[in-house]
Amino acid sequence: MLKLLKNFSYTVSSNLLNFIVIALVTLIIPKVIGVKEYGFWQLYIFYTNYVGVLHFGWIDGMYLKYGGLDYDELDSSYFKSQFSYFIVFESLVTVLIAAFGLIVDSGNNQFVVVSVGLYLLFYNGRQFFLYILQDTDRIREYAFNLILDRVVYVVWIVICLAVGVRSFKLLVVGDVISKIITLFIAIYSCRTIFRGKIQRLSVTIKEIYQNVNVGIKLLVANFASLLIVGIVRFGIKSTWGVTVFGKVSLTLSISNAMMLFVTAISLVLFPTLRRINKSLLPGLYDNFRQILILMLFACMFLYFPLNFLITRWLPNYQDSLKYLSFLFPMFIYEGKFELMVNTFMKTLRMERKLLLVNLTALATSVCVTAVNVFFVKNLNIIMLSIILILWFRSNLGEIVISSRLSLNVLRSIGVETLFVAIFICVTWFLSGLYAFAIFAVMFIVYGFTLRGRIHDSFDYVMNNLHA
Numbered sequence: 001m002l003k004l005l006k007n008f009s010y011t012v013s014s015n016l017l018n019f020i021v022i023a024l025v026t027l028i029i030p031k032v033i034g035v036k037e038y039g040f041w042q043l044y045i046f047y048t049n050y051v052g053v054l055h056f057g058w059i060d061g062m063y064l065k066y067g068g069l070d071y072d073e074l075d076s077s078y079f080k081s082q083f084s085y086f087i088v089f090e091s092l093v094t095v096l097i098a099a100f101g102l103i104v105d106s107g108n109n110q111f112v113v114v115s116v117g118l119y120l121l122f123y124n125g126r127q128f129f130l131y132i133l134q135d136t137d138r139i140r141e142y143a144f145n146l147i148l149d150r151v152v153y154v155v156w157i158v159i160c161l162a163v164g165v166r167s168f169k170l171l172v173v174g175d176v177i178s179k180i181i182t183l184f185i186a187i188y189s190c191r192t193i194f195r196g197k198i199q200r201l202s203v204t205i206k207e208i209y210q211n212v213n214v215g216i217k218l219l220v221a222n223f224a225s226l227l228i229v230g231i232v233r234f235g236i237k238s239t240w241g242v243t244v245f246g247k248v249s250l251t252l253s254i255s256n257a258m259m260l261f262v263t264a265i266s267l268v269l270f271p272t273l274r275r276i277n278k279s280l281l282p283g284l285y286d287n288f289r290q291i292l293i294l295m296l297f298a299c300m301f302l303y304f305p306l307n308f309l310i311t312r313w314l315p316n317y318q319d320s321l322k323y324l325s326f327l328f329p330m331f332i333y334e335g336k337f338e339l340m341v342n343t344f345m346k347t348l349r350m351e352r353k354l355l356l357v358n359l360t361a362l363a364t365s366v367c368v369t370a371v372n373v374f375f376v377k378n379l380n381i382i383m384l385s386i387i388l389i390l391w392f393r394s395n396l397g398e399i400v401i402s403s404r405l406s407l408n409v410l411r412s413i414g415v416e417t418l419f420v421a422i423f424i425c426v427t428w429f430l431s432g433l434y435a436f437a438i439f440a441v442m443f444i445v446y447g448f449t450l451r452g453r454i455h456d457s458f459d460y461v462m463n464n465l466h467a
Contacts, residue, residue: 029157030250030314033166039246041168044112046233046249048175051120052127053223054093058086058208059124060222061215063131064346071136076196079132081204082211083193087125094121108168115172122179129186132193141189145182152178217351224358225337228365228393232386235369240379247320248383254306255330280464281344282405287457289340289409293416294454296332297443300423303328304436307427323383325427329420330387333394341397344405353400361393387424391417419446 030038062082066074094117101113126145133142156174198204233252237245276284303324311321345354368389372382395413402409422442426435447454 027310027313028161029171030246030317032161033168033171035243035246035316037166037168038250039242040108040112041171042246042249042253043109043237043242044115044168044172044175046230047112047116048119048123049226049230050223051116051123053219053226054120055086055090055124055127055219057212057215057217057219058082058089059128059131059211059215060218061211061213063135064214064218064349064351065211066132066135069136071132071138074132074136074193076193077199078196078207079190079193080196081199082207083128084198085204085208086128087121090121090124094118111169111172115176119176119179122176122183126179126183126186129183129190132190133186138189145186145189148185149178149182152181214351217355218346221351221355221358224355224362225393228358228361228389229386231362231365231369232382232389235373236379236382239373239377244320244379247317248323250314250317251320251323251327252330254310254324255327256334276464278348281347282407283460284464285340285344285401285405286407287460289336289412290450290454290457291461292336292339293332293412294447294450296335297419297446299331300329300439301443303423303427304432308432323380325424326384326387328427329423330390332416332420333387333390337390337394337397341394341401344401345397348401348404350401350404353404354397357393357397357400360396361389364392365389387420391420415446 029041033041097117097120098114101110101117104113130142130145133139133145153174156177157171160170160174199207229252233245233249236248307321307324311318314321341357342354345351365385368385369382372378372385376382395417398409398413419442423439426438430438
């Protein structure tokens, strides 16, 4: 348990720094670079969210196959061979993307596409080693790499702003540089894998195929997960333009920042769950879920000071910040899905089920967005659809995983839905003070009613998670 808590502290530290960087980017950058420049900056971030797809499940397969092993148990010849061919393949993908950007686009759009191609090479190369560190429970080195990435990036941003730079392009350059530096740090952390000999090409190709075959379902599931909201954002850009896209992305960035600490827990939880007795999983799921929901509901109080401060700090974005009422609860459904559904399905090797859940939600997103973009053309409705689609995916995933674990979560889902629906209504229709009072009373009643269950759940998790 002590090691688990240490690992958790490492990931929280790295994600806390990432949160600070996101806060800087969210609050300072749109204040100083202008609405249109910020729109292109958000477009770059939007595209980089998808570069992890372009290894086609290669490292996802390794992640699933070797999760839970000790680092000393890894075959250095195997991983040296995999990385050698992996980096060659990713270099080819980078060249294709850059060539596409140079041929098809021009101006700022061209710069964004070419930069995304370069980002892909260094980001995916780094992910190869970060997956090894995460799989083998070397969370300290994993967290250090992420912290260094953010430190380099924030120093670059501060320097740019201090010397009067107001172009999004130099911000992009800083992001790519941070990935280059941390790639070489990650290589150094896993340097012992280069001691082995490169395997025969026929052997390596066979193992690459096995990795892709195992990882492709998880990759497509993750890609579909990204596209669920991505399709809506693309619809907003194509219909309302890059300026509105940038404003909406600001609101989404605020909501997504809340996900960082949930991600920190999931990074530690996966290798831990792979090591414990599978008979404990139903109890851990049920009790950990109860604790998580209370924590996520408590985090919703942050909406009120954030909404008050940001609307006054960024008056040019007020027309989009009103959608924070709809989008702020995103982290509840994203967090519950990432930590409970995604992590437990990977532990139980339910990649096919995870894929089906995400594809179903993606199909729903495509249909809803198409109707809105081509017929309704109402920004309020398309923004509200984001939280509804995430609600659908999260609850569908929970029903699937709870069925596998022989649990009944329908009553809990109903209570959570009511809780979030009331939050959206009071923050949209009422002033901040009245909305805060109603939400506070609702949270106190919820916490008081379940105080005994929450105490028991905490004891259960602490006593069994390390088993």
